[in-house]
Amino acid sequence: MTGELARPPASLPAMDGPVPASAAPLLALRARRLERLRATVESPGPAKPVPPVPAFAGPPRAWSLARALGGRVLRGTNGSTVVLEATGPLALPADRLVRLPDPIDPRHPLVCLDTETTGLGTGAGTVPFLVGLGTWDGESFTVRQFVLPDHPDEPAFLDAVAAAIPASGWLVSYNGRSFDWPLLVTRYRLHRQGPPAHAGHLDLLPIARQVWRHRLPDARLASVEAGVCGIRRSDDLPGALIPERYFAYLRTARGELLRDVLRHNRQDVASLARLLLVLAQGLDPDSPGRSMPPGDLSGLGSAYVRRRRYDEALCYFDGALARAGEAPGSLIRGVPLAERVTVDRARLLCRLGRHAEASSDWRSIAQAGGRLAALGWVQLAKHVEHRERSPARAYEMAMQAAAVARRERASGSPQRWVERDLERRLPRLRGRLATARSDGRATRPPRLDCALADGGPVEARALHDHAGCEGRQVQCSRIGSPRLAPRPQDEGGDGPCRQEGVTCPGPVHDPPCWHGWQTPHPEAARIAPQVHAPLLPPRDHELLMVPLQHEVQARAPGAEILVTGARQVRPPHQG
Amino acid sequence: MRVYAPLGTAQALDRYLAEPDVTAGITARRTLPARPPDLCPFPEWLAPPLRGALERRSFRGLYRHQVEALDALRAGEDIAVVTPTASGKSLCYHLPVLQAVFEDPSARALYLFPTKALSQDQLAEVRDLSALAGMDLAAAVYDGDTPAPMRSVVRSAGQVVVTNPDMLHAAILPHHTKWFQLFQQLRYVVVDEAHTYRGVFGSHVANVLRRLARICAHHGSSPRIICCSATIGNPKQLAETLTGRSMRVIDRNGAPSGEKHVVVVRPPVIDERTGTRAGAGGFARRAALSFLRAGRQTIVFGRSRVAVELLLTGLREALRTGRGPLDRVRGYRGGYLPGERRRIEAGLRSGEILGVVSTNALELGIDIGRLDAAVLAGYPGTIAGTWQQIGRAGRRQEVSAAILVAGAGPVDQYVASHPEYLFRSSPEEARLDPDNLHVLLGHLRAATFEIPFAAGERFGAVPADDLLAFLAEEGHVRQADDGRWYWASENFPASEISLRVAASENVVIIDTGGPRPRVIGEVDLFAARTLVHENAIYLHESRQFHVDRLDWEERKAYVRPVDVEHYTQAELAVTLKPLETFAESALAAGGRAHGEVMVSSLATIYKKLRLETNENLGWGRIHLPEIELHTTAYWLAVDPAAVAGWRRAELDVALVGSGRALQTVASVLLMSDPRDLGMVAQVRSPHLERPVVYLYEAVPGGVGLSPRLYERHAELVRGARELIAGCPCRDGCPACVGPRSETGEDARGLARRLLALLKVERASPSRAA
Numbered sequence A: 001m002t003g004e005l006a007r008p009p010a011s012l013p014a015m016d017g018p019v020p021a022s023a024a025p026l027l028a029l030r031a032r033r034l035e036r037l038r039a040t041v042e043s044p045g046p047a048k049p050v051p052p053v054p055a056f057a058g059p060p061r062a063w064s065l066a067r068a069l070g071g072r073v074l075r076g077t078n079g080s081t082v083v084l085e086a087t088g089p090l091a092l093p094a095d096r097l098v099r100l101p102d103p104i105d106p107r108h109p110l111v112c113l114d115t116e117t118t119g120l121g122t123g124a125g126t127v128p129f130l131v132g133l134g135t136w137d138g139e140s141f142t143v144r145q146f147v148l149p150d151h152p153d154e155p156a157f158l159d160a161v162a163a164a165i166p167a168s169g170w171l172v173s174y175n176g177r178s179f180d181w182p183l184l185v186t187r188y189r190l191h192r193q194g195p196p197a198h199a200g201h202l203d204l205l206p207i208a209r210q211v212w213r214h215r216l217p218d219a220r221l222a223s224v225e226a227g228v229c230g231i232r233r234s235d236d237l238p239g240a241l242i243p244e245r246y247f248a249y250l251r252t253a254r255g256e257l258l259r260d261v262l263r264h265n266r267q268d269v270a271s272l273a274r275l276l277l278v279l280a281q282g283l284d285p286d287s288p289g290r291s292m293p294p295g296d297l298s299g300l301g302s303a304y305v306r307r308r309r310y311d312e313a314l315c316y317f318d319g320a321l322a323r324a325g326e327a328p329g330s331l332i333r334g335v336p337l338a339e340r341v342t343v344d345r346a347r348l349l350c351r352l353g354r355h356a357e358a359s360s361d362w363r364s365i366a367q368a369g370g371r372l373a374a375l376g377w378v379q380l381a382k383h384v385e386h387r388e389r390s391p392a393r394a395y396e397m398a399m400q401a402a403a404v405a406r407r408e409r410a411s412g413s414p415q416r417w418v419e420r421d422l423e424r425r426l427p428r429l430r431g432r433l434a435t436a437r438s439d440g441r442a443t444r445p446p447r448l449d450c451a452l453a454d455g456g457p458v459e460a461r462a463l464h465d466h467a468g469c470e471g472r473q474v475q476c477s478r479i480g481s482p483r484l485a486p487r488p489q490d491e492g493g494d495g496p497c498r499q500e501g502v503t504c505p506g507p508v509h510d511p512p513c514w515h516g517w518q519t520p521h522p523e524a525a526r527i528a529p530q531v532h533a534p535l536l537p538p539r540d541h542e543l544l545m546v547p548l549q550h551e552v553q554a555r556a557p558g559a560e561i562l563v564t565g566a567r568q569v570r571p572p573h574q575g
Numbered sequence B: 001m002r003v004y005a006p007l008g009t010a011q012a013l014d015r016y017l018a019e020p021d022v023t024a025g026i027t028a029r030r031t032l033p034a035r036p037p038d039l040c041p042f043p044e045w046l047a048p049p050l051r052g053a054l055e056r057r058s059f060r061g062l063y064r065h066q067v068e069a070l071d072a073l074r075a076g077e078d079i080a081v082v083t084p085t086a087s088g089k090s091l092c093y094h095l096p097v098l099q100a101v102f103e104d105p106s107a108r109a110l111y112l113f114p115t116k117a118l119s120q121d122q123l124a125e126v127r128d129l130s131a132l133a134g135m136d137l138a139a140a141v142y143d144g145d146t147p148a149p150m151r152s153v154v155r156s157a158g159q160v161v162v163t164n165p166d167m168l169h170a171a172i173l174p175h176h177t178k179w180f181q182l183f184q185q186l187r188y189v190v191v192d193e194a195h196t197y198r199g200v201f202g203s204h205v206a207n208v209l210r211r212l213a214r215i216c217a218h219h220g221s222s223p224r225i226i227c228c229s230a231t232i233g234n235p236k237q238l239a240e241t242l243t244g245r246s247m248r249v250i251d252r253n254g255a256p257s258g259e260k261h262v263v264v265v266r267p268p269v270i271d272e273r274t275g276t277r278a279g280a281g282g283f284a285r286r287a288a289l290s291f292l293r294a295g296r297q298t299i300v301f302g303r304s305r306v307a308v309e310l311l312l313t314g315l316r317e318a319l320r321t322g323r324g325p326l327d328r329v330r331g332y333r334g335g336y337l338p339g340e341r342r343r344i345e346a347g348l349r350s351g352e353i354l355g356v357v358s359t360n361a362l363e364l365g366i367d368i369g370r371l372d373a374a375v376l377a378g379y380p381g382t383i384a385g386t387w388q389q390i391g392r393a394g395r396r397q398e399v400s401a402a403i404l405v406a407g408a409g410p411v412d413q414y415v416a417s418h419p420e421y422l423f424r425s426s427p428e429e430a431r432l433d434p435d436n437l438h439v440l441l442g443h444l445r446a447a448t449f450e451i452p453f454a455a456g457e458r459f460g461a462v463p464a465d466d467l468l469a470f471l472a473e474e475g476h477v478r479q480a481d482d483g484r485w486y487w488a489s490e491n492f493p494a495s496e497i498s499l500r501v502a503a504s505e506n507v508v509i510i511d512t513g514g515p516r517p518r519v520i521g522e523v524d525l526f527a528a529r530t531l532v533h534e535n536a537i538y539l540h541e542s543r544q545f546h547v548d549r550l551d552w553e554e555r556k557a558y559v560r561p562v563d564v565e566h567y568t569q570a571e572l573a574v575t576l577k578p579l580e581t582f583a584e585s586a587l588a589a590g591g592r593a594h595g596e597v598m599v600s601s602l603a604t605i606y607k608k609l610r611l612e613t614n615e616n617l618g619w620g621r622i623h624l625p626e627i628e629l630h631t632t633a634y635w636l637a638v639d640p641a642a643v644a645g646w647r648r649a650e651l652d653v654a655l656v657g658s659g660r661a662l663q664t665v666a667s668v669l670l671m672s673d674p675r676d677l678g679m680v681a682q683v684r685s686p687h688l689e690r691p692v693v694y695l696y697e698a699v700p701g702g703v704g705l706s707p708r709l710y711e712r713h714a715e716l717v718r719g720a721r722e723l724i725a726g727c728p729c730r731d732g733c734p735a736c737v738g739p740r741s742e743t744g745e746d747a748r749g750l751a752r753r754l755l756a757l758l759k760v761e762r763a764s765p766s767r768a769a
């Protein structure tokens, strides 16, 4: 043994130069290393000798595959493709599809496209080995399937597919905009070609998600087909098994392994056609949506909103509302249909500048007290504050929203959007109210914690004593049912305290505590629902906002409230 | 109360060096004379707007190395630029790239940087330059932080795409068809900080570049490659191994520099018996204080975050009692957000900040302006890294100073006693092995995924069919009737490769300290047992992490950040069996060899050792399974006759002691982490039936260190003997032959005697370096 092997080549040759003389020992060493590596692999298979480049043997795969599948061979300059065709009647009033949220120009021929691939990635190593194209000729629908007989046939396969897609064609796919088509483009690029030209591409996945998903377990094509067209596939090959089928076919050259894949793909292409038909029927210009359930109408309305086609959207929302009774108990994203549609409609009305109508929708949502009531209150608060210029009423409504939000949180479905909104809205509104009230009068912050402590067996500690703050947060531990009452305070001082009479918005409780009690100030209402609500699941600590203009006193005997800490709160005008 | 008067840098240096214990510790003091610029006129073919941009920056010409680089590229050569920090290296690639874009707006360039910070810095630089030239350059960073909408724009229209090897490997190459505009028109590939691509990482990056070259060829481009490297012993070989091309080295630095004083200080021995030395931190702090009090801008480098915090606290404390420029000393860590970094950099440029204490975050070419003094608290691990840190000090006109304070570890001590390595010729070589089988097979999978292999097609220097046949046995690759090899699997092979580890099966390290768990790294199984066993202190980007739990079955280590003053060191019980000898030759009374070995090792215990002093603070057990590792090794066998009179215990101590010293020297010669090389001493090897010391690579398959150790044997043994001879300890210490032996043998003497037997003496048939 010499040192030859160990020596790094002085200068490595370029990859396209002649193979250097030192390659032989390097390859020999590599062979020994590979042998050792084989030995360490857990279930060592027999070390097969390196197969020589296999010579052309037997009939080309394309012929045997075509025989096994009942297709024909399309010979190209650079390999072969197997093609299968199936035709059936399927009348599609395609001109109605111009009314889709993403319209199809009816002058273009539709091409339904679905591929089967060797994987889910879109990297350069994933191969679409089967392309199904569905086209109409009058009222007959033809599915043409192109199968890749072997890796080397890909150039011919891609040529065949390109030839079958007319440049004026309008592709229709399911998730094809992000998967099938980019993957095909990748293959053309790999073979240094441009992808086939086409006029447009309608992806039905987003439509399915918007229109049908609400009544389906998932948005897979087969589920949509089953739920919408009522067609259930039997013996369908699950998509996850398809790549392995193809690899097995490549290993064994047994074309019959692909039969199930072909059927699966043919069904997928046919599904695209049927879904188009369902949509076209729904888009009947005489009575739009008559054939669709109200939930689908609401989804279609939302799809139009997204495309900024508001008139159509409103029309479908109204249709859905009018027929909401047909689908009792129907939920859309967890909310009863009518409530959801009313919200969507109110939002749309806002966008259209029809605020009066919108606010009446919001009011009905809020007063109905459903799951979206908090949203209704917030929107009303916005409306009242900005359009009716009444911060006080806006504040009242925001407080209502807060009460509902708390209720929803307590029942385990917190509405984070509303909560976040209120975290800013409430202090801001309080600030506006305070500014409106104070009118230059110096605020005189009373010692809240002392007042609390004097009032009863309550402990209070302020973490900060910061003059100029509007309020503090006091951390409370509730022990039992609290009985708090505000003490009408400082009569001579802060007069405006009584300006707004607010009803405690909390749910009805027994025993009554704050309920039905008129607070002299919105702040009290702010405190009220938090401190009481004994029916809520107990929490150890709760943050209370206690205004400095007010004092709160624990009246009930026994230590029912323990104020364990207080924290400075930023004055609202600082945001 | 002290009064501070501004002093010159040289005076501040003298004041520090005049302190008696410092004076005694100086092992080298050199003055590098001021150098005028070696300025050449702008090449006449340079586009007028570019020339204008340079003139607007008050350039009167280009430095010699810049012109050489431009000319070589113009002549179609690939180049490796090897010039010091702040020599205007980046113009060697920005200018040709902008020139190419000027001549043909469809031209593209790809920049590779090892870190995100560098990417951002160089992006800003090339944008500035193009803006100054009035060019409308589409340049962007493409990495994990690039927002999705930006990505497709960068893909289709980015003229300069700035990224890192990991991103190129996992996100760009496997999707090359989406980048076809880039790969059709790629003119330049820039590989900056090439010296960081060594070891496992380098072996991976070399393969990523092989894949890149294949893809460019497929899409019809053949870009020139521009490598830039810090000064190392083998820049040409590194660049050629990395890129697979022959490279023209450009190393005649034409940038000017002011006079610079470089001093190496070794803190004195404080315990004669054990040879323990004072820590580097205290000496470094005093040096920094001397400069700061003189009003000189100073940067202090610590080796870990803890070291940085200690230095920072110490400096501030000292400056407080002395009423110094307290607020003007800042810490600077790798983990800082870009905004924070920029503020510190701006503060340094404006002079508002006087001192910075940094981990190695600043080492990789980030522009913080040029300072008066650099203080290195401990050897940064490589000579190239040392010069990069020293290079932070150095103004064009004025005198600057740099002080390296050696730490207590053996490598620090070895370098401190061999200052010629620092000043004359760097002995260190960056090594990588693109043909490491594990690494190579992984990238071959990825390459097949990207583009099928033609029969006989080469990957690297030789055809890859043998490897592809091996992969075909696994079933992920198949050879079709046309003889080509195709990817035939659902897997995405690039995702199975981490560029930081050699093997495919790794332990993932998860930081649980943040708001949500975060993966911070991976280590291979072999290393995991010594690096992330429970209670280990794991270092990541100069941060310490405590390993709370190692889930061996799930291959996950859960860690959280800590700041502690100790590190952990695990011990392995190792058995080693040679599998194949690649080369061997005789020595004075023994032989050397290198080849392939199988290492079985069991992690037994770990020790807690204090940083700086290596004082033992305790130990614990490790309960993990035994692991086998196929790797390469270099070994030294002793003629039994030559040690016939030695007691077994003596022989053992001598073998271990020599092995430790050889390990230390090897890590200096080959720029490797001391952990990259394991050592096994066998008093009587069951295979060779004689005493043997093995140095094995702790990476599956090795990364090319052992053949080089074999070749540099003479240097290695000489270095080990000098290391032992130069140590001030009485009979062995951690800085030379390792901790004192329990049996009280004279480890130093025995190891020296043994190493004498291993000199090259007889005429040897093989080629020694």
Ligand SMILES: [Zn+2]
Pocket (backbone or CB within 6 Å): B275, B727, B728, B729, B730, B732, B733, B734, B735, B736, B737
């Ligand atoms: Zn020693």
